[in-house]
Amino acid sequence: MQPLQLFDPASSSYTYVLVDPHSQAAVIIDPVDTQLARDLAQLQGLTLAWTLETHAHADHITSAGLLAEHAGAQTAVPAGCGILGAARQLQHGDLLRFGGETLQALHTPGHTAGSMCFVWRDHVFTGDTLLIQGCGRTDFQSGSAQALYRSLTQILFALPDATTVWPGHDYQGRSHSSIGAEKAHNPRIAHKTLEEFTATMDALNLPRPQRMDQAVPANLQSGLPQNATPAVGYAGDVSPQLACQWWQAGEAVLIDVRTDAEREWVGFVPGAVPLAWKQWPGMALNADFDAGLQAALAGGHKAVMLCRSGVRSVAAAKRATELGLQAYNILEGFEGNPDADAHRGRTGGWRLHGLPWRQS
Numbered sequence: 001m002q003p004l005q006l007f008d009p010a011s012s013s014y015t016y017v018l019v020d021p022h023s024q025a026a027v028i029i030d031p032v033d034t035q036l037a038r039d040l041a042q043l044q045g046l047t048l049a050w051t052l053e054t055h056a057h058a059d060h061i062t063s064a065g066l067l068a069e070h071a072g073a074q075t076a077v078p079a080g081c082g083i084l085g086a087a088r089q090l091q092h093g094d095l096l097r098f099g100g101e102t103l104q105a106l107h108t109p110g111h112t113a114g115s116m117c118f119v120w121r122d123h124v125f126t127g128d129t130l131l132i133q134g135c136g137r138t139d140f141q142s143g144s145a146q147a148l149y150r151s152l153t154q155i156l157f158a159l160p161d162a163t164t165v166w167p168g169h170d171y172q173g174r175s176h177s178s179i180g181a182e183k184a185h186n187p188r189i190a191h192k193t194l195e196e197f198t199a200t201m202d203a204l205n206l207p208r209p210q211r212m213d214q215a216v217p218a219n220l221q222s223g224l225p226q227n228a229t230p231a232v233g234y235a236g237d238v239s240p241q242l243a244c245q246w247w248q249a250g251e252a253v254l255i256d257v258r259t260d261a262e263r264e265w266v267g268f269v270p271g272a273v274p275l276a277w278k279q280w281p282g283m284a285l286n287a288d289f290d291a292g293l294q295a296a297l298a299g300g301h302k303a304v305m306l307c308r309s310g311v312r313s314v315a316a317a318k319r320a321t322e323l324g325l326q327a328y329n330i331l332e333g334f335e336g337n338p339d340a341d342a343h344r345g346r347t348g349g350w351r352l353h354g355l356p357w358r359q360s
């Protein structure tokens with residue numbers, strides 16, 4: 001049984017549709033936002049069970065979130081990619097079922113730290129871990145040539161030689177290969193030592209993908225626009241990862257609106273401005289909070305508001321907006337919100353995503 005292979009010429013990306021012939025259940029791997037109409041047409045008559053990402057792409061934006069909305073699919077992503085709000089975070093070895101078919105996730109770090117490949121029957125969808133006669137670059141998104149060497153030689157080349165390789169990209173019009181062919185002839189990895197491989201990868205010197213700054217943050221939210229749920233009275237909702245990126249890039253000030261006691265009990269974010277939100281309906285406005293906020297944002301930066309689970313941070317962002325400041329709410333707060341729904345993120349939070357924090 002063959003997968004359906006679809007191509008996006010703008011990014012030279014491949015998208016795959018796998019179908020269970022008995023139930024017509026399907027999965028789609030690495031869908032591209034600009035191809036949504038084409039993909040929905042391809043999916044006519046099928047039940048899209050899952051959208052899958054091999055990694056958080058740097059060169060194009062996924063349509064996974066849109067496919068969840070339009071086709072009723074659930075989103076599944078590699079656990080190590082920091083993609084917020086997916087219905088399923090996949091770990092190495094996890095099985096994903098669609099109809100009577102099963103696909104297995106393999107964690108293959110290297111191109112990015114979280115990258116995965118998916119095995120279905122005698123096919124492997126390699127994302128950018130293994131390309132035809134090539135492999136993904138390792139110079140951004142926590143990439144590692146050492147990790148990629150191990151993923152290629154120990155995990156992918158351990159698959160049967162006859163396994164068909166379906167890559168995430170091809171820049172020269174080739175469609176597929178096999179494990180046996182890549183093991184024997186891939187110029188980057190075949191018969192190479194770890195030292196030879198890392199020397200090759202270190203010398204690549206590729207230009208940054210043109211859309212990287214736009215694509216990565218969008219893909220950390222499954223491609224859904226930041227304000228998919230219109231924010232009322234403040235600038236918007238952001239994932240913990242995007243907030244952290246803005247903060248670390250010096251574009252935003254991180255305001256921690258939890259109380260001192262909470263921070264001491266649960267954990268601090270070093271460098272965040274502590275400004276407890278203690279105003280509830282019926283209470284007087286807190287002049288200290290307003291003054292603290294104005295002082296923290298005097299440089300004209302935007303604020304990203306952090307609380308425990310994303311409730312007080314909304315109130316604080318609204319107050320900041322009333323004061324004429326630009327403020328965003330960090331979804332799910334520091335500890336995550338177990339009650340959040342699947343689209344906005346079931347669990348999560350700053351701490352769970354491995355963003356900087358320390359115990360008091």
Ligand SMILES: N[C@@H](CCC(=O)N[C@@H](CS)C(=O)NCC(=O)O)C(=O)O
Nearest residue numbers: 058059128134135136137208209210
């Ligand atoms: N030129 C492309 C980027 C191409 C690129 O860097 N592709 C990544 C995959 S996201 C890669 O790993 N390429 C490996 C290679 O070209 O050897 C763009 O601007 O979007």
Ligand SMILES: [Fe+2]
Nearest residue numbers: 057058128136
């Ligand atoms: Fe990539």
